[in-house]
Amino acid sequence: MLNYFLPPHIEFGDGALQNLGEHVKAFDGKKPFLVSDAGVINAGILAKATDALEASGNLSYATYSDIEPNPTDISVTHGVDVYKAEACDVVIAVGGGSVMDAAKAIRLLTTHTPPLEPYYSDVGGAGRIRGDMPPLICVPTTAGTGSEVSHGSVITDTSLQTTNRWRKRAIVTPFNMSNIALLDPGITLGMPPALTAATGMDAITHGIEAYVATRYHPIAEGVALQALRMLSANIQQVYHKGEDVTARGEMLLGSCMAAFSFQKGLGAVHSLAHQLSTDAPIPHGVANAILLPPVMEFNFSHASEKYAKIARALGIDTRNMDIDEAGHAAIEKIRAYNTALNMPTGLGEAGLDRGKIPKLGADAMLDHCHKFNPRVCTEADMVDLFEAAF
Numbered sequence: 001m002l003n004y005f006l007p008p009h010i011e012f013g014d015g016a017l018q019n020l021g022e023h024v025k026a027f028d029g030k031k032p033f034l035v036s037d038a039g040v041i042n043a044g045i046l047a048k049a050t051d052a053l054e055a056s057g058n059l060s061y062a063t064y065s066d067i068e069p070n071p072t073d074i075s076v077t078h079g080v081d082v083y084k085a086e087a088c089d090v091v092i093a094v095g096g097g098s099v100m101d102a103a104k105a106i107r108l109l110t111t112h113t114p115p116l117e118p119y120y121s122d123v124g125g126a127g128r129i130r131g132d133m134p135p136l137i138c139v140p141t142t143a144g145t146g147s148e149v150s151h152g153s154v155i156t157d158t159s160l161q162t163t164n165r166w167r168k169r170a171i172v173t174p175f176n177m178s179n180i181a182l183l184d185p186g187i188t189l190g191m192p193p194a195l196t197a198a199t200g201m202d203a204i205t206h207g208i209e210a211y212v213a214t215r216y217h218p219i220a221e222g223v224a225l226q227a228l229r230m231l232s233a234n235i236q237q238v239y240h241k242g243e244d245v246t247a248r249g250e251m252l253l254g255s256c257m258a259a260f261s262f263q264k265g266l267g268a269v270h271s272l273a274h275q276l277s278t279d280a281p282i283p284h285g286v287a288n289a290i291l292l293p294p295v296m297e298f299n300f301s302h303a304s305e306k307y308a309k310i311a312r313a314l315g316i317d318t319r320n321m322d323i324d325e326a327g328h329a330a331i332e333k334i335r336a337y338n339t340a341l342n343m344p345t346g347l348g349e350a351g352l353d354r355g356k357i358p359k360l361g362a363d364a365m366l367d368h369c370h371k372f373n374p375r376v377c378t379e380a381d382m383v384d385l386f387e388a389a390f
């Protein structure tokens with residue numbers, strides 16, 4: 001039996017944020033709960049969201065912005081306390097992946113008994129999650145994670161119940177999907193180049209890993225390729241010319257589509273990268289960008305035909321290439337993006353302590369993403385991939 005989840009209502013366009021209040025009212029909401037973080041506040045984007053709510057009249061709201069870059073179960077629990085104390089009725093996430101993932105978990109615990117522990121996917125949490133949750137409106141402020149249309153959220157578990165250190169764990173359920181994704185490229189214009197590059201490479205990694213993931217999902221495969229066409233055509237433009245609202249819009253929609261496609265599965269890149277955000281100061285998108293070429297080399301014998309198709313989606317003229325040549329050209333294109341976007345040349349330069357690699361390799365095996373990788377990964381493979389990317 002196959003289960004495919006189509007995205008929620010997506011409203012896309014420069015100025016879409018202005019309609020926020022009308023969407024809240026359409027859910028019969030009286031007091032939305034806005035989740036954001038310091039970066040969103042400093043960029044002036046939360047103020048734009050609250051201005052939009054005030055302009056629509058008859059709406060009060062509460063805000064919660066204590067969300068750290070890799071959101072913990074602690075900040076989620078605090079958020080639930082504020083939501084309940086303020087008697088809110090709709091959740092609005094205004095931010096990047098961390099904010100949206102935290103908002104999903106907060107929304108879950110407004111109607112499900114805390115703590116988060118029984119709801120993580122690695123302990124069969126999906127079976128304990130019901131659909132009776134408040135509406136969720138996601139306003140992504142970066143073009144990368146696509147959490148606005150994914151049915152997962154990743155939370156850093158501080159409870160130490162599974163390992164002896166904090167660990168990223170996923171909550172995966174179709175009920176995690178937002179009700180509305182408001183995609184407004186106008187609010188992404190001020191995103192700094194380094195963040196633009198990292199989040200853009202995260203989106204490209206989603207498209208590539210999803211396209212070659214082992215689950216049968218032809219809808220997601222088609223969307224992944226179109227996402228890669230849009231992302232590859234615009235990533236360098238938005239890096240150098242951030243005020244190009246058309247290119248920003250293509251990146252925002254492309255990242256949304258790539259995230260929709262990864263319900264087909266992700267792969268080893270994400271299992272490896274998830275370890276680095278808790279044990280090294282490496283942003284998720286940067287970790288993905290560095291790990292993607294060595295993982296593609298590792299997968300090559302199991303995915304060359306698909307890599308050849310990815311090469312075409314990345315804009316490479318493959319007409320005079322055989323399948324292997326085209327597949328390798330796709331890997332070289334990723335390396336060329338990393339150079340053009342000034343990514344670190346390896347995980348060492350990015351800040352990883354090499355001595356941690358054996359432990360991180362073991363931990364990567366606990367992450368569910370690699371289960372859909374086209375080539376089966378062992379712990380030794382994970383260690384080798386970290387070394388290859390070092």
Ligand SMILES: [Fe+2]
Pocket residue numbers: 145202206270284288
């Ligand atoms: Fe990602």
